Amino acid sequence: GDQVEQSPSALSLHEGTGSALRCNFTTTMRAVQWFRKNSRGSLINLFYLASGTKENGRLKSAFDSKERYSTLHIRDAQLEDSGTYFCAAASSGSWQLIFGSGTQLTVMP
Amino acid sequence: NAGVIQTPRHKVTGKGQEATLWCEPISGHSAVFWYRQTIVQGLEFLTYFRNQAPIDDSGMPKERFSAQMPNQSHSTLKIQSTQPQDSAVYLCASSLGTNSAETLYFGSGTRLTVL
Numbered sequence: 001g002d003q004v005e006q007s008p009s010a011l012s013l014h015e016g017t018g019s020a021l022r023c024n025f026t027t028t029m030r031a032v033q034w035f036r037k038n039s040r041g042s043l044i045n046l047f048y049l050a051s052g053t054k055e056n057g058r059l060k061s062a063f064d065s066k067e068r069y070s071t072l073h074i075r076d077a078q079l080e081d082s083g084t085y086f087c088a089a090a091s092s093g094s095w096q097l098i099f100g101s102g103t104q105l106t107v108m109p
Numbered sequence: 110n111a112g113v114i115q116t117p118r119h120k121v122t123g124k125g126q127e128a129t130l131w132c133e134p135i136s137g138h139s140a141v142f143w144y145r146q147t148i149v150q151g152l153e154f155l156t157y158f159r160n161q162a163p164i165d166d167s168g169m170p171k172e173r174f175s176a177q178m179p180n181q182s183h184s185t186l187k188i189q190s191t192q193p194q195d196s197a198v199y200l201c202a203s204s205l206g207t208n209s210a211e212t213l214y215f216g217s218g219t220r221l222t223v224l
Binding site for chain 2: 048
């Protein structure tokens, strides 16, 4: 079965608001990475976490290996934040990344 | 299907030498990606080809790094004048290239060690 369950699949926000994306894991993962797909289709890394939280500007991510989830919080959303966001996790003993199905974020004026 | 094939598996170079890494994508995949993985940074995007054409090289260091895809069956990543900070696992991935939320299939990587 799927090891990485990402939700929601689509999210609409008004400018200035915020929300959270979530990935649940069916097994213990040793690290998680969050990506955003840019306009050219490239996956650009946002965060890489082995534990705890990281913050960068209006984005904040958390990873709890024991509870098997990770979140990506977006605050004060801007129009340029629109795009597809992916989480990917590496299971113990492997560097292979297992990707979530993605969240299509649309930020509206 | 042998998956994405990367060679060599390990490469050790001296500082200042050149390193060339090879990638053979899955047959039929039109998108090829290069990533670099380190313990500190995780997976970092380097560059991306679609149908052999360079689409996005925004992650490539401006100096010393170059990538080519001369035909649909292989891509190379060349690092000139290697430095110790270039030490990392370099990963190649391919996908169908359909612009959907598609799966990236990664190779086993090339572990580059610059002494």
